[in-house]
Amino acid sequence: MDAPPTTTGTQPRGLQPETMAGASNESIELPMDQREVVFDCRELGVRYAGVRALRDVDLNIHRNTVTALIGPSGCGKSTFLRCLNRMNDLIPSAVVDGACLYHDEDLYGPQIDAIEVRKRIGMVFQKPNPFPKSIYDNVAFGPRVLGMKDGLDDRIEQALRRAALWDEVKDRLRQGALGLSGGQQQRLCIARALAVEPDVILMDEPCSALDPISTAAIEDLMTDLKSEYTVVIVTHNMQQAARVADMTAFFSVDQGETGTRCGVLIEVDSTEKIFTKPSNERTEAYVTGRFG
Amino acid sequence: MNGPTRTASVHATRAVERSLAGRRHRSLAASVFLVYLLFSTLVGLVALFVLLFTILRDGLPYLDPTLLANAPSANPALAGARPAIIASVMIALVLIATALPIAIATAVYLEEFAPKDRWWIRLIELNIQNLAAIPSIIFGILGLAFLVRGLGLGPVLLAGALILGLQMLPTVIISAREALRAVPDSVRQGGMALGATRLQVVWREVLPAAIPGIATGSILGLSRAIGETAPLLMVGAATFVSYNPGLLTQYTVLPILIYQWIKLPQADFQGLAAAAIIVLLAILITMNGFAIWMRNRYERKW
Structure with a gap:
């Protein structure tokens, strides 16, 4: 793939850490729009085996923000997330239409290699899925596969530190990853994703299988990560979206006349606005618990 | 108030007792x-x-x-099974070198890469299932026609080993596919998501995670091939071989030697046959034991 303007390694990450630090505490609306657009989705839609699961998503995702995707089950928020790193390619019947520009380059363009996309756009899954090998080898998998073999030990320590796991596992890096607790496994999966120096981290309900304490640890981590990365998170938990996200996108289900159900993007705005004065009444019904 | 309630509860307790006692x-x-x-x-x-x-x-008494x-040898006091034991081990080695890699590669292709919705893939799968159920004597005939006569290999050890390998393929493919299928999809997704x-x-x-299961199936397939007689009779395994066999020489294997000894009239040979059966059993139990040990040692809970 022709390298998009921001590639891993060549450009310093966390372009505006100073503005960010102030921004996230005070007024989050203003700097949000000024930040560089990482994803620019235009009329993005997905069909599975000819059945439309998601349509007409127009959504911008900005650099160094946490964007939450919320909505009821079946609204296509996970499907949308999987469009962003072409994980939908793994489902043979899935067809994506519309455009998804990543740094102005269409991810679904003819010259784009899905493997290259996934190197830059990492993903963390709902259920922690460490490989059945040692902690060290889990984090080393990505760098080894991508040929980043120089200073592997440092790279792994860095990734584990950034995932706030280093202190807990530094003495047992060679032990099996499946022996870790659920929350530690999930942070290991985050470390594994960070080890290949991605630009974006996608998280598909990363806390739904975790206890509250582990959840809090992962949420803190997301807030830390946004100074260096762009984070997109799917969550069922509205409190979680309110706690961690700068921007929130609300998806819902449109019922067709023939009984077909299709996910749509209803509204996207700053998290504060979505939860206090949403402009769409469907969003309001959902965030206040009256689902309609 | 208290009376009826207590009566009711006593009734209930009795009902429970009755139903439990009935068991x-x-x-x-x-x-x-x-x-x-x-x-x-x-039975x-x-x-x-x-x-x-x-x-x-x-x-x-004959196991010495x-x-x-x-x-x-024609003299029971001197007769031994060395060439047959060597041939059985050599056949096992040939199977490990030829049939196992092919079977595992086939399983990996069908399970991980093949477009599952294509008709020709389904045809291949159906054929593998059917091949697993074909009587071994049919494989023997195939070997006789294609390897021994068609390719002109003659009745040599390699021909016998290859035909046993062919017979072993479907069972090993099927068990290897099951082992691969047992590796959760989240492992594949996790890897793909890293680029x-x-x-x-x-x-x-995926393959390392499936190795214990694949090894178990392979060893069970191997031990079945080691105990096999019928197809080797078809491809002309000899009954009396007094030299150490090579890949391209005549050979006999333990099951055939046992069969041969049992047919002889002297009582001593019956005893020798029984002793050879003990040797064969020991080999098979060791292999199966190793398979079970592998499975328990490396079994993973997902």
């Missing part, structure tokens, strides 16, 4: 059924023990270094 008295039909189940289990066990007992009784070290290619994910994660 102790099995109905006649249930008892008969249980006896039948026990009897059925015993198999008793048959096995009688077999083991007679073989050990007849064979143990001569049996392992000497070649077959690895499908080949890298399969090679570095």
